[in-house]
Amino acid sequence: MPVLFVSDLDGTLLQEDHSLAAETIAAIRNLHDAGRTFAIATGRHHTDVADLAKKIDRPIGMISCNGGMAIAPNGDIIASAYIPDSITQDLVHHPMPEGVFLNMYTDYNWYATETNPKLEAYSEKAGFKCELVTPQFIQDKRAVKFFLWGDRNGLLALQAELKTKYKGQLDCLFSLPHCLELMPKGISKATAVDALCKHLNLTATHVMAFGDGENDIEMLQYAAHPKVMLNAAESVKAAVPHAEIIGHAHQLGVANYLSTAILANLDQAS
Structure with missing residues:
Protein backbone atom coordinates (compact mmCIF):
# COMPACT_ATOMS: atom_id res chain seq x y z
CA MET A 1 0.00 0.00 0.00
CA ALA A 81 16.40 25.22 -8.19
CA TYR A 82 16.86 28.27 -10.40
CA ILE A 83 17.25 29.07 -14.08
CA PRO A 84 20.83 30.21 -14.87
CA ASP A 85 21.18 33.99 -14.60
CA SER A 86 22.52 34.37 -18.14
CA ILE A 87 19.43 32.66 -19.58
CA THR A 88 17.10 34.80 -17.46
CA GLN A 89 18.78 37.96 -18.74
CA ASP A 90 18.30 36.74 -22.30
CA LEU A 91 14.73 35.47 -21.96
CA VAL A 92 13.24 38.63 -20.47
CA HIS A 93 14.36 40.53 -23.59
CA HIS A 94 13.42 37.79 -26.08
CA PRO A 95 10.75 38.92 -28.56
CA MET A 96 7.47 37.10 -27.92
CA PRO A 97 5.16 36.03 -30.78
CA GLU A 98 1.93 37.98 -31.03
CA GLY A 99 -0.50 36.83 -28.36
CA VAL A 100 2.18 35.20 -26.17
CA PHE A 101 2.98 36.65 -22.75
CA LEU A 102 6.07 36.06 -20.62
CA ASN A 103 5.69 35.43 -16.89
CA MET A 104 8.39 34.81 -14.30
CA TYR A 105 8.26 33.25 -10.84
CA THR A 106 10.85 34.04 -8.19
CA ASP A 107 10.87 32.68 -4.64
CA TYR A 108 8.12 35.07 -3.59
CA ASN A 109 6.96 37.07 -6.63
CA TRP A 110 5.12 36.74 -9.94
CA TYR A 111 6.24 39.15 -12.64
CA ALA A 112 4.99 39.80 -16.18
CA THR A 113 6.37 42.17 -18.80
CA GLU A 114 3.05 42.66 -20.58
CA THR A 115 -0.54 42.29 -19.49
CA ASN A 116 -3.85 41.28 -21.05
CA PRO A 117 -7.44 40.86 -19.80
CA LYS A 118 -7.14 37.12 -19.09
CA LEU A 119 -3.98 37.61 -17.04
CA GLU A 120 -5.56 40.45 -15.12
CA ALA A 121 -8.70 38.40 -14.44
CA TYR A 122 -6.67 35.46 -13.13
CA SER A 123 -4.49 37.65 -10.96
CA GLU A 124 -7.57 39.37 -9.57
CA LYS A 125 -9.07 36.05 -8.45
CA ALA A 126 -5.83 34.56 -7.15
CA GLY A 127 -4.38 35.33 -3.77
CA PHE A 128 -1.06 35.68 -5.55
CA LYS A 129 -0.89 38.91 -7.54
CA CYS A 130 1.01 39.50 -10.76
CA GLU A 131 3.27 42.55 -10.91
CA LEU A 132 3.65 44.26 -14.29
CA VAL A 133 7.31 45.27 -14.70
CA THR A 134 9.90 46.11 -17.33
CA PRO A 135 12.41 43.53 -18.60
CA GLN A 136 15.16 45.64 -17.06
CA PHE A 137 13.53 45.30 -13.63
CA ILE A 138 13.59 41.50 -13.64
CA GLN A 139 16.68 40.71 -15.69
CA ASP A 140 18.77 40.31 -12.54
CA LYS A 141 16.16 38.43 -10.49
CA ARG A 142 16.57 34.73 -9.71
CA ALA A 143 13.92 32.85 -11.67
CA VAL A 144 12.49 29.60 -10.34
CA LYS A 145 10.65 29.22 -13.64
CA PHE A 146 9.20 31.08 -16.60
CA PHE A 147 5.84 30.32 -18.11
CA LEU A 148 4.72 31.62 -21.46
CA TRP A 149 1.05 31.54 -22.25
CA GLY A 150 -1.37 32.61 -24.92
CA ASP A 151 -1.61 31.70 -28.60
CA ARG A 152 -1.01 27.96 -29.12
CA ASN A 153 0.70 28.28 -32.51
CA GLY A 154 3.00 30.97 -31.22
CA LEU A 155 3.91 28.82 -28.24
CA LEU A 156 4.67 25.80 -30.41
CA ALA A 157 7.01 27.86 -32.58
CA LEU A 158 8.65 29.33 -29.51
CA GLN A 159 9.05 25.89 -27.91
CA ALA A 160 10.94 24.60 -30.96
CA GLU A 161 13.15 27.69 -31.00
CA LEU A 162 13.98 27.64 -27.29
CA LYS A 163 14.61 23.88 -27.22
CA THR A 164 17.29 24.38 -29.84
CA LYS A 165 18.75 27.55 -28.38
CA TYR A 166 18.96 26.25 -24.80
CA LYS A 167 19.53 22.56 -25.45
CA GLY A 168 20.98 20.97 -22.34
CA GLN A 169 20.11 24.02 -20.22
CA LEU A 170 16.31 24.32 -20.20
CA ASP A 171 13.35 21.98 -20.30
CA CYS A 172 10.44 23.42 -22.30
CA LEU A 173 7.13 21.59 -21.93
CA PHE A 174 3.41 22.28 -21.84
CA SER A 175 1.41 22.10 -18.62
CA LEU A 176 -1.74 23.15 -20.53
CA PRO A 177 -2.29 23.62 -24.28
CA HIS A 178 -1.89 27.37 -23.85
CA CYS A 179 0.90 27.37 -21.22
CA LEU A 180 4.56 26.59 -21.98
CA GLU A 181 6.75 26.02 -18.93
CA LEU A 182 10.50 26.77 -18.91
CA MET A 183 12.47 24.98 -16.19
CA PRO A 184 16.14 24.37 -15.39
CA LYS A 185 17.28 21.25 -17.23
CA GLY A 186 16.52 18.09 -15.28
Missing part, protein backbone atom coordinates in the same frame (compact mmCIF):
# COMPACT_ATOMS: atom_id res chain seq x y z
CA PRO A 2 1.43 3.45 -0.91
CA VAL A 3 2.41 5.83 1.87
CA LEU A 4 2.88 9.10 -0.05
CA PHE A 5 0.09 10.34 -2.35
CA VAL A 6 1.04 13.16 -4.73
CA SER A 7 -1.41 14.99 -6.97
CA ASP A 8 -1.27 17.64 -9.64
CA LEU A 9 -3.88 20.40 -9.25
CA ASP A 10 -5.41 21.83 -12.44
CA GLY A 11 -6.90 19.09 -14.57
CA THR A 12 -6.37 16.53 -11.81
CA LEU A 13 -7.39 17.42 -8.25
CA LEU A 14 -9.42 20.58 -8.88
CA GLN A 15 -12.87 21.10 -10.33
CA GLU A 16 -13.55 22.98 -13.56
CA ASP A 17 -13.73 26.29 -11.69
CA HIS A 18 -10.32 25.48 -10.10
CA SER A 19 -11.89 24.91 -6.69
CA LEU A 20 -11.18 22.14 -4.19
CA ALA A 21 -14.40 20.17 -3.71
CA ALA A 22 -15.62 19.27 -0.24
CA GLU A 23 -15.39 15.58 -1.15
CA THR A 24 -11.74 16.01 -2.13
CA ILE A 25 -10.91 17.82 1.11
CA ALA A 26 -12.60 15.06 3.12
CA ALA A 27 -10.71 12.32 1.27
CA ILE A 28 -7.34 14.01 1.87
CA ARG A 29 -8.11 14.56 5.54
CA ASN A 30 -9.16 10.92 5.95
CA LEU A 31 -5.98 9.80 4.20
CA HIS A 32 -3.86 11.85 6.59
CA ASP A 33 -5.80 10.69 9.62
CA ALA A 34 -5.14 7.10 8.51
CA GLY A 35 -1.40 7.73 8.74
CA ARG A 36 -0.62 8.54 5.10
CA THR A 37 1.00 11.67 3.65
CA PHE A 38 -0.53 13.81 0.92
CA ALA A 39 1.31 16.32 -1.26
CA ILE A 40 0.34 18.76 -4.00
CA ALA A 41 2.57 18.93 -7.08
CA THR A 42 1.79 21.90 -9.29
CA GLY A 43 3.22 24.27 -11.83
CA ARG A 44 1.76 27.12 -9.80
CA HIS A 45 3.69 29.13 -7.24
CA HIS A 46 3.39 27.91 -3.65
CA THR A 47 2.00 31.31 -2.62
CA ASP A 48 -0.75 30.92 -5.21
CA VAL A 49 -2.02 27.66 -3.70
CA ALA A 50 -1.54 28.52 -0.03
CA ASP A 51 -5.28 29.12 0.43
CA LEU A 52 -6.08 25.72 -1.09
CA ALA A 53 -3.64 24.06 1.29
CA LYS A 54 -5.24 25.84 4.24
CA LYS A 55 -8.65 24.44 3.33
CA ILE A 56 -7.29 20.92 3.68
CA ASP A 57 -6.43 21.74 7.31
CA ARG A 58 -3.81 19.01 7.57
CA PRO A 59 -0.02 19.14 7.11
CA ILE A 60 0.70 18.37 3.46
CA GLY A 61 3.75 18.45 1.22
CA MET A 62 3.97 21.13 -1.44
CA ILE A 63 5.81 20.86 -4.75
CA SER A 64 5.52 24.09 -6.67
CA CYS A 65 6.82 25.64 -9.89
CA ASN A 66 6.96 22.21 -11.56
CA GLY A 67 9.51 21.00 -9.04
CA GLY A 68 11.44 24.24 -8.70
CA MET A 69 10.62 24.16 -5.01
CA ALA A 70 9.75 21.34 -2.60
CA ILE A 71 8.27 22.02 0.83
CA ALA A 72 7.87 19.33 3.48
CA PRO A 73 4.61 18.89 5.42
CA ASN A 74 6.19 20.74 8.35
CA GLY A 75 6.77 23.79 6.15
CA ASP A 76 10.52 23.40 5.64
CA ILE A 77 11.90 24.12 2.15
CA ILE A 78 13.82 20.97 1.30
CA ALA A 79 14.76 21.64 -2.35
CA SER A 80 14.92 24.57 -4.75
CA ILE A 187 14.27 19.78 -12.73
CA SER A 188 10.75 18.39 -12.64
CA LYS A 189 7.99 17.32 -10.32
CA ALA A 190 9.77 13.95 -10.19
CA THR A 191 13.00 15.42 -8.80
CA ALA A 192 11.00 17.28 -6.15
CA VAL A 193 8.99 14.17 -5.23
CA ASP A 194 12.29 12.31 -4.88
CA ALA A 195 13.55 15.04 -2.53
CA LEU A 196 10.35 14.72 -0.50
CA CYS A 197 10.75 10.95 -0.38
CA LYS A 198 14.32 11.27 0.91
CA HIS A 199 13.12 13.74 3.54
CA LEU A 200 10.42 11.28 4.67
CA ASN A 201 12.71 8.21 4.41
CA LEU A 202 10.61 6.77 1.60
CA THR A 203 11.33 5.54 -1.93
CA ALA A 204 9.44 5.58 -5.23
CA THR A 205 7.86 2.25 -4.28
CA HIS A 206 5.86 4.10 -1.62
CA VAL A 207 4.49 6.76 -4.02
CA MET A 208 1.11 7.01 -5.75
CA ALA A 209 0.94 9.93 -8.18
CA PHE A 210 -2.02 11.51 -10.00
CA GLY A 211 -1.65 13.68 -13.10
CA ASP A 212 -2.98 14.78 -16.48
CA GLY A 213 -0.45 17.09 -18.17
CA GLU A 214 2.88 16.78 -19.92
CA ASN A 215 4.57 18.34 -16.91
CA ASP A 216 3.32 15.37 -14.86
CA ILE A 217 4.95 12.69 -17.02
CA GLU A 218 8.26 12.42 -15.14
CA MET A 219 6.41 12.26 -11.81
CA LEU A 220 4.08 9.55 -13.10
CA GLN A 221 7.03 7.59 -14.45
CA TYR A 222 8.85 7.95 -11.12
CA ALA A 223 5.99 6.73 -8.94
CA ALA A 224 5.49 3.01 -8.48
CA HIS A 225 1.72 3.59 -8.52
CA PRO A 226 0.88 6.09 -11.32
CA LYS A 227 -2.73 7.15 -11.91
CA VAL A 228 -3.65 9.11 -15.02
CA MET A 229 -6.86 11.09 -15.30
CA LEU A 230 -9.46 10.19 -17.91
CA ASN A 231 -9.15 13.75 -19.24
CA ALA A 232 -5.35 13.55 -19.54
CA ALA A 233 -3.57 14.46 -22.74
CA GLU A 234 -3.06 11.48 -25.06
CA SER A 235 0.69 12.15 -24.94
CA VAL A 236 0.58 11.55 -21.18
CA LYS A 237 -1.31 8.27 -21.51
CA ALA A 238 1.18 7.12 -24.15
CA ALA A 239 4.20 8.10 -22.04
CA VAL A 240 3.00 6.10 -19.03
CA PRO A 241 1.24 3.11 -20.63
CA HIS A 242 1.33 1.05 -17.43
CA ALA A 243 -0.57 3.70 -15.47
CA GLU A 244 -4.14 3.06 -14.40
CA ILE A 245 -6.60 5.50 -15.97
CA ILE A 246 -9.07 6.71 -13.38
CA GLY A 247 -12.01 9.14 -13.43
CA HIS A 248 -12.34 12.62 -14.87
CA ALA A 249 -10.85 15.47 -12.84
CA HIS A 250 -14.06 17.50 -12.96
CA GLN A 251 -16.10 14.54 -11.71
CA LEU A 252 -14.12 14.04 -8.48
CA GLY A 253 -11.80 11.48 -10.07
CA VAL A 254 -9.07 11.64 -7.42
CA ALA A 255 -11.45 11.91 -4.45
CA ASN A 256 -13.49 8.94 -5.66
CA TYR A 257 -10.39 6.85 -6.24
CA LEU A 258 -8.99 7.63 -2.80
CA SER A 259 -12.30 6.84 -1.15
CA THR A 260 -13.07 3.58 -2.97
CA ALA A 261 -9.66 2.09 -3.74
CA ILE A 262 -7.55 3.34 -0.84
CA LEU A 263 -9.55 4.43 2.19
CA ALA A 264 -12.06 1.57 1.90
CA ASN A 265 -9.18 -0.93 1.93
CA LEU A 266 -7.56 0.79 4.89
CA ASP A 267 -10.84 0.55 6.81
CA GLN A 268 -11.09 -3.17 6.02
CA ALA A 269 -7.48 -3.73 7.08
CA SER A 270 -8.13 -2.06 10.42
Whole structure:
Protein backbone atom coordinates (compact mmCIF):
# COMPACT_ATOMS: atom_id res chain seq x y z
CA MET A 1 0.00 0.00 0.00
CA PRO A 2 1.43 3.45 -0.91
CA VAL A 3 2.41 5.83 1.87
CA LEU A 4 2.88 9.10 -0.05
CA PHE A 5 0.09 10.34 -2.35
CA VAL A 6 1.04 13.16 -4.73
CA SER A 7 -1.41 14.99 -6.97
CA ASP A 8 -1.27 17.64 -9.64
CA LEU A 9 -3.88 20.40 -9.25
CA ASP A 10 -5.41 21.83 -12.44
CA GLY A 11 -6.90 19.09 -14.57
CA THR A 12 -6.37 16.53 -11.81
CA LEU A 13 -7.39 17.42 -8.25
CA LEU A 14 -9.42 20.58 -8.88
CA GLN A 15 -12.87 21.10 -10.33
CA GLU A 16 -13.55 22.98 -13.56
CA ASP A 17 -13.73 26.29 -11.69
CA HIS A 18 -10.32 25.48 -10.10
CA SER A 19 -11.89 24.91 -6.69
CA LEU A 20 -11.18 22.14 -4.19
CA ALA A 21 -14.40 20.17 -3.71
CA ALA A 22 -15.62 19.27 -0.24
CA GLU A 23 -15.39 15.58 -1.15
CA THR A 24 -11.74 16.01 -2.13
CA ILE A 25 -10.91 17.82 1.11
CA ALA A 26 -12.60 15.06 3.12
CA ALA A 27 -10.71 12.32 1.27
CA ILE A 28 -7.34 14.01 1.87
CA ARG A 29 -8.11 14.56 5.54
CA ASN A 30 -9.16 10.92 5.95
CA LEU A 31 -5.98 9.80 4.20
CA HIS A 32 -3.86 11.85 6.59
CA ASP A 33 -5.80 10.69 9.62
CA ALA A 34 -5.14 7.10 8.51
CA GLY A 35 -1.40 7.73 8.74
CA ARG A 36 -0.62 8.54 5.10
CA THR A 37 1.00 11.67 3.65
CA PHE A 38 -0.53 13.81 0.92
CA ALA A 39 1.31 16.32 -1.26
CA ILE A 40 0.34 18.76 -4.00
CA ALA A 41 2.57 18.93 -7.08
CA THR A 42 1.79 21.90 -9.29
CA GLY A 43 3.22 24.27 -11.83
CA ARG A 44 1.76 27.12 -9.80
CA HIS A 45 3.69 29.13 -7.24
CA HIS A 46 3.39 27.91 -3.65
CA THR A 47 2.00 31.31 -2.62
CA ASP A 48 -0.75 30.92 -5.21
CA VAL A 49 -2.02 27.66 -3.70
CA ALA A 50 -1.54 28.52 -0.03
CA ASP A 51 -5.28 29.12 0.43
CA LEU A 52 -6.08 25.72 -1.09
CA ALA A 53 -3.64 24.06 1.29
CA LYS A 54 -5.24 25.84 4.24
CA LYS A 55 -8.65 24.44 3.33
CA ILE A 56 -7.29 20.92 3.68
CA ASP A 57 -6.43 21.74 7.31
CA ARG A 58 -3.81 19.01 7.57
CA PRO A 59 -0.02 19.14 7.11
CA ILE A 60 0.70 18.37 3.46
CA GLY A 61 3.75 18.45 1.22
CA MET A 62 3.97 21.13 -1.44
CA ILE A 63 5.81 20.86 -4.75
CA SER A 64 5.52 24.09 -6.67
CA CYS A 65 6.82 25.64 -9.89
CA ASN A 66 6.96 22.21 -11.56
CA GLY A 67 9.51 21.00 -9.04
CA GLY A 68 11.44 24.24 -8.70
CA MET A 69 10.62 24.16 -5.01
CA ALA A 70 9.75 21.34 -2.60
CA ILE A 71 8.27 22.02 0.83
CA ALA A 72 7.87 19.33 3.48
CA PRO A 73 4.61 18.89 5.42
CA ASN A 74 6.19 20.74 8.35
CA GLY A 75 6.77 23.79 6.15
CA ASP A 76 10.52 23.40 5.64
CA ILE A 77 11.90 24.12 2.15
CA ILE A 78 13.82 20.97 1.30
CA ALA A 79 14.76 21.64 -2.35
CA SER A 80 14.92 24.57 -4.75
CA ALA A 81 16.40 25.22 -8.19
CA TYR A 82 16.86 28.27 -10.40
CA ILE A 83 17.25 29.07 -14.08
CA PRO A 84 20.83 30.21 -14.87
CA ASP A 85 21.18 33.99 -14.60
CA SER A 86 22.52 34.37 -18.14
CA ILE A 87 19.43 32.66 -19.58
CA THR A 88 17.10 34.80 -17.46
CA GLN A 89 18.78 37.96 -18.74
CA ASP A 90 18.30 36.74 -22.30
CA LEU A 91 14.73 35.47 -21.96
CA VAL A 92 13.24 38.63 -20.47
CA HIS A 93 14.36 40.53 -23.59
CA HIS A 94 13.42 37.79 -26.08
CA PRO A 95 10.75 38.92 -28.56
CA MET A 96 7.47 37.10 -27.92
CA PRO A 97 5.16 36.03 -30.78
CA GLU A 98 1.93 37.98 -31.03
CA GLY A 99 -0.50 36.83 -28.36
CA VAL A 100 2.18 35.20 -26.17
CA PHE A 101 2.98 36.65 -22.75
CA LEU A 102 6.07 36.06 -20.62
CA ASN A 103 5.69 35.43 -16.89
CA MET A 104 8.39 34.81 -14.30
CA TYR A 105 8.26 33.25 -10.84
CA THR A 106 10.85 34.04 -8.19
CA ASP A 107 10.87 32.68 -4.64
CA TYR A 108 8.12 35.07 -3.59
CA ASN A 109 6.96 37.07 -6.63
CA TRP A 110 5.12 36.74 -9.94
CA TYR A 111 6.24 39.15 -12.64
CA ALA A 112 4.99 39.80 -16.18
CA THR A 113 6.37 42.17 -18.80
CA GLU A 114 3.05 42.66 -20.58
CA THR A 115 -0.54 42.29 -19.49
CA ASN A 116 -3.85 41.28 -21.05
CA PRO A 117 -7.44 40.86 -19.80
CA LYS A 118 -7.14 37.12 -19.09
CA LEU A 119 -3.98 37.61 -17.04
CA GLU A 120 -5.56 40.45 -15.12
CA ALA A 121 -8.70 38.40 -14.44
CA TYR A 122 -6.67 35.46 -13.13
CA SER A 123 -4.49 37.65 -10.96
CA GLU A 124 -7.57 39.37 -9.57
CA LYS A 125 -9.07 36.05 -8.45
CA ALA A 126 -5.83 34.56 -7.15
CA GLY A 127 -4.38 35.33 -3.77
CA PHE A 128 -1.06 35.68 -5.55
CA LYS A 129 -0.89 38.91 -7.54
CA CYS A 130 1.01 39.50 -10.76
CA GLU A 131 3.27 42.55 -10.91
CA LEU A 132 3.65 44.26 -14.29
CA VAL A 133 7.31 45.27 -14.70
CA THR A 134 9.90 46.11 -17.33
CA PRO A 135 12.41 43.53 -18.60
CA GLN A 136 15.16 45.64 -17.06
CA PHE A 137 13.53 45.30 -13.63
CA ILE A 138 13.59 41.50 -13.64
CA GLN A 139 16.68 40.71 -15.69
CA ASP A 140 18.77 40.31 -12.54
CA LYS A 141 16.16 38.43 -10.49
CA ARG A 142 16.57 34.73 -9.71
CA ALA A 143 13.92 32.85 -11.67
CA VAL A 144 12.49 29.60 -10.34
CA LYS A 145 10.65 29.22 -13.64
CA PHE A 146 9.20 31.08 -16.60
CA PHE A 147 5.84 30.32 -18.11
CA LEU A 148 4.72 31.62 -21.46
CA TRP A 149 1.05 31.54 -22.25
CA GLY A 150 -1.37 32.61 -24.92
CA ASP A 151 -1.61 31.70 -28.60
CA ARG A 152 -1.01 27.96 -29.12
CA ASN A 153 0.70 28.28 -32.51
CA GLY A 154 3.00 30.97 -31.22
CA LEU A 155 3.91 28.82 -28.24
CA LEU A 156 4.67 25.80 -30.41
CA ALA A 157 7.01 27.86 -32.58
CA LEU A 158 8.65 29.33 -29.51
CA GLN A 159 9.05 25.89 -27.91
CA ALA A 160 10.94 24.60 -30.96
CA GLU A 161 13.15 27.69 -31.00
CA LEU A 162 13.98 27.64 -27.29
CA LYS A 163 14.61 23.88 -27.22
CA THR A 164 17.29 24.38 -29.84
CA LYS A 165 18.75 27.55 -28.38
CA TYR A 166 18.96 26.25 -24.80
CA LYS A 167 19.53 22.56 -25.45
CA GLY A 168 20.98 20.97 -22.34
CA GLN A 169 20.11 24.02 -20.22
CA LEU A 170 16.31 24.32 -20.20
CA ASP A 171 13.35 21.98 -20.30
CA CYS A 172 10.44 23.42 -22.30
CA LEU A 173 7.13 21.59 -21.93
CA PHE A 174 3.41 22.28 -21.84
CA SER A 175 1.41 22.10 -18.62
CA LEU A 176 -1.74 23.15 -20.53
CA PRO A 177 -2.29 23.62 -24.28
CA HIS A 178 -1.89 27.37 -23.85
CA CYS A 179 0.90 27.37 -21.22
CA LEU A 180 4.56 26.59 -21.98
CA GLU A 181 6.75 26.02 -18.93
CA LEU A 182 10.50 26.77 -18.91
CA MET A 183 12.47 24.98 -16.19
CA PRO A 184 16.14 24.37 -15.39
CA LYS A 185 17.28 21.25 -17.23
CA GLY A 186 16.52 18.09 -15.28
CA ILE A 187 14.27 19.78 -12.73
CA SER A 188 10.75 18.39 -12.64
CA LYS A 189 7.99 17.32 -10.32
CA ALA A 190 9.77 13.95 -10.19
CA THR A 191 13.00 15.42 -8.80
CA ALA A 192 11.00 17.28 -6.15
CA VAL A 193 8.99 14.17 -5.23
CA ASP A 194 12.29 12.31 -4.88
CA ALA A 195 13.55 15.04 -2.53
CA LEU A 196 10.35 14.72 -0.50
CA CYS A 197 10.75 10.95 -0.38
CA LYS A 198 14.32 11.27 0.91
CA HIS A 199 13.12 13.74 3.54
CA LEU A 200 10.42 11.28 4.67
CA ASN A 201 12.71 8.21 4.41
CA LEU A 202 10.61 6.77 1.60
CA THR A 203 11.33 5.54 -1.93
CA ALA A 204 9.44 5.58 -5.23
CA THR A 205 7.86 2.25 -4.28
CA HIS A 206 5.86 4.10 -1.62
CA VAL A 207 4.49 6.76 -4.02
CA MET A 208 1.11 7.01 -5.75
CA ALA A 209 0.94 9.93 -8.18
CA PHE A 210 -2.02 11.51 -10.00
CA GLY A 211 -1.65 13.68 -13.10
CA ASP A 212 -2.98 14.78 -16.48
CA GLY A 213 -0.45 17.09 -18.17
CA GLU A 214 2.88 16.78 -19.92
CA ASN A 215 4.57 18.34 -16.91
CA ASP A 216 3.32 15.37 -14.86
CA ILE A 217 4.95 12.69 -17.02
CA GLU A 218 8.26 12.42 -15.14
CA MET A 219 6.41 12.26 -11.81
CA LEU A 220 4.08 9.55 -13.10
CA GLN A 221 7.03 7.59 -14.45
CA TYR A 222 8.85 7.95 -11.12
CA ALA A 223 5.99 6.73 -8.94
CA ALA A 224 5.49 3.01 -8.48
CA HIS A 225 1.72 3.59 -8.52
CA PRO A 226 0.88 6.09 -11.32
CA LYS A 227 -2.73 7.15 -11.91
CA VAL A 228 -3.65 9.11 -15.02
CA MET A 229 -6.86 11.09 -15.30
CA LEU A 230 -9.46 10.19 -17.91
CA ASN A 231 -9.15 13.75 -19.24
CA ALA A 232 -5.35 13.55 -19.54
CA ALA A 233 -3.57 14.46 -22.74
CA GLU A 234 -3.06 11.48 -25.06
CA SER A 235 0.69 12.15 -24.94
CA VAL A 236 0.58 11.55 -21.18
CA LYS A 237 -1.31 8.27 -21.51
CA ALA A 238 1.18 7.12 -24.15
CA ALA A 239 4.20 8.10 -22.04
CA VAL A 240 3.00 6.10 -19.03
CA PRO A 241 1.24 3.11 -20.63
CA HIS A 242 1.33 1.05 -17.43
CA ALA A 243 -0.57 3.70 -15.47
CA GLU A 244 -4.14 3.06 -14.40
CA ILE A 245 -6.60 5.50 -15.97
CA ILE A 246 -9.07 6.71 -13.38
CA GLY A 247 -12.01 9.14 -13.43
CA HIS A 248 -12.34 12.62 -14.87
CA ALA A 249 -10.85 15.47 -12.84
CA HIS A 250 -14.06 17.50 -12.96
CA GLN A 251 -16.10 14.54 -11.71
CA LEU A 252 -14.12 14.04 -8.48
CA GLY A 253 -11.80 11.48 -10.07
CA VAL A 254 -9.07 11.64 -7.42
CA ALA A 255 -11.45 11.91 -4.45
CA ASN A 256 -13.49 8.94 -5.66
CA TYR A 257 -10.39 6.85 -6.24
CA LEU A 258 -8.99 7.63 -2.80
CA SER A 259 -12.30 6.84 -1.15
CA THR A 260 -13.07 3.58 -2.97
CA ALA A 261 -9.66 2.09 -3.74
CA ILE A 262 -7.55 3.34 -0.84
CA LEU A 263 -9.55 4.43 2.19
CA ALA A 264 -12.06 1.57 1.90
CA ASN A 265 -9.18 -0.93 1.93
CA LEU A 266 -7.56 0.79 4.89
CA ASP A 267 -10.84 0.55 6.81
CA GLN A 268 -11.09 -3.17 6.02
CA ALA A 269 -7.48 -3.73 7.08
CA SER A 270 -8.13 -2.06 10.42
